[in-house]
Amino acid sequence: MTTEVTLPSTSASPTARQVWTRTRGITLALVLLLAAAVAIAVVRSDARHGELDPRSADPYGSRAVAALLADRGVDTRVVTTLDEASAATGPDTTLLVAVPDLLTPGQQARLHSAFARSGGRTVLVSAGSASVERLAPGVTADPATSFGSTLSPDCELPAARRAGTADTGGIRYITTRLTADECYPSERLSTLLRLPAPSGEGDTVVLGAPDILLNDRLDEHGNASLALQLLGSRPHLVWYLPSLADSSAAPEEGERSFFDLLPSGWLWGTLQLFIAAGLAALWRARRLGPLVPEKLPVAIRASETAEGRARLYRKANARDRAATALRTTTRTRLAPLVGVPAPQAHAPEALLPALSAHLQGDGQSLHPLLFGPPPGDDTALIRLADQLDALEREVRRP
Numbered sequence: 001m002t003t004e005v006t007l008p009s010t011s012a013s014p015t016a017r018q019v020w021t022r023t024r025g026i027t028l029a030l031v032l033l034l035a036a037a038v039a040i041a042v043v044r045s046d047a048r049h050g051e052l053d054p055r056s057a058d059p060y061g062s063r064a065v066a067a068l069l070a071d072r073g074v075d076t077r078v079v080t081t082l083d084e085a086s087a088a089t090g091p092d093t094t095l096l097v098a099v100p101d102l103l104t105p106g107q108q109a110r111l112h113s114a115f116a117r118s119g120g121r122t123v124l125v126s127a128g129s130a131s132v133e134r135l136a137p138g139v140t141a142d143p144a145t146s147f148g149s150t151l152s153p154d155c156e157l158p159a160a161r162r163a164g165t166a167d168t169g170g171i172r173y174i175t176t177r178l179t180a181d182e183c184y185p186s187e188r189l190s191t192l193l194r195l196p197a198p199s200g201e202g203d204t205v206v207l208g209a210p211d212i213l214l215n216d217r218l219d220e221h222g223n224a225s226l227a228l229q230l231l232g233s234r235p236h237l238v239w240y241l242p243s244l245a246d247s248s249a250a251p252e253e254g255e256r257s258f259f260d261l262l263p264s265g266w267l268w269g270t271l272q273l274f275i276a277a278g279l280a281a282l283w284r285a286r287r288l289g290p291l292v293p294e295k296l297p298v299a300i301r302a303s304e305t306a307e308g309r310a311r312l313y314r315k316a317n318a319r320d321r322a323a324t325a326l327r328t329t330t331r332t333r334l335a336p337l338v339g340v341p342a343p344q345a346h347a348p349e350a351l352l353p354a355l356s357a358h359l360q361g362d363g364q365s366l367h368p369l370l371f372g373p374p375p376g377d378d379t380a381l382i383r384l385a386d387q388l389d390a391l392e393r394e395v396r397r398p
Contacts, residue, residue, distance in 0.1 A: 146186030170209025
């Protein structure tokens with residue numbers, strides 16, 4: 001008796017169709033998530049394109065105020081690096097810093113040193129707590145923003161009194177400097193400050209919101225008047241748009257890891273999620289009590305159980321499991337017939353010599369039949385079952 005040895009296609013190596021059936025739901029969910037992310041990114045990028053850029057004509061750009069300043073003889077130059085901004089400071093220059101919070105602490109210190117004794121004017125737009133204390137010493141940003149954007153000047157600053165009401169609401173500031181002009185208060189805190197330089201030449205203006213500089217808000221209230229007076233006091237305007245590509249933003253203490261860049265709240269939140277997941281797993285895995293045996297409502301014949309399991313094996317293409325079950329059962333029944341103890345029924349060195357002596361043949365020829373590899377197709381599996389039946393009948397023959 002011989003058997004064919006072929007490489008099987010077993011349940012451990014699923015087909016491409018089975019892999020697709022199992023993963024198509026996850027794949028579809030990932031595709032939808034990616035499409036939604038792209039759509040949101042496109043919408044948000046269009047909504048704030050060119051914000052506070054004097055070259056942009058979009059609603060959130062500032063091309064209109066640059067054009068009005070040009071009509072009054074003020075030239076506007078855009079810079080994107082700290083070196084350019086520091087070199088441009090001077091007594092005849094107004095330096096506007098669009099987003100001061102994008103600057104690192106080192107950049108903020110360098111920029112303040114550059115304009116502190118320049119004799120010019122520096123305008124800080126929406127400087128938050130991350131930057132205002134370094135760029136304007138003696139000023140602190142209040143955590144709560146103002147209620148409403150249109151405010152009255154309520155101060156003695158000539159530019160504010162001439163402009164009247166304006167959309168300056170946003171970040172509110174507290175200052176300890178007695179010489180500061182505190183304008184456009186909201187809940188007793190100012191949204192526009194003018195800080196004279198200690199040397200008496202030049203000043204720093206802290207503006208809580210960029211609304212008076214935007215194209216779609218310039219023609220409302222006194223926005224245009226206030227913007228032109230703040231930015232047009234000197235013949236040159238340097239518009240600094242901080243960029244993440246600026247080489248001066250590189251950390252001086254070496255590279256920082258990904259976890260150093262994450263806010264501490266994200267790390268603590270992730271830890272809490274893991275703890276919650278562990279507690280949920282313990283709760284769901286708890287035992288509700290000892291196992292209780294229960295009688296089946298109906299009696300099921302053994303043949304039906306075997307047939308049902310065989311159909312499952314066939315549906316899963318699990319010829320390896322079917323062949324293993326057939327060989328194990330055959331060896332278990334043959335062992336007592338040839339005098340082999342039950343614990344040694346599945347050991348080739350014990351079962352094969354006993355079968356050889358009983359059949360008066362070569363026991364090694366039975367090795368592929370009883371201990372061989374799984375069949376490669378259904379035909380080979382049926383042939384294996386027939387050969388095992390024939391072997392058992394021959395051993396039982398008196």
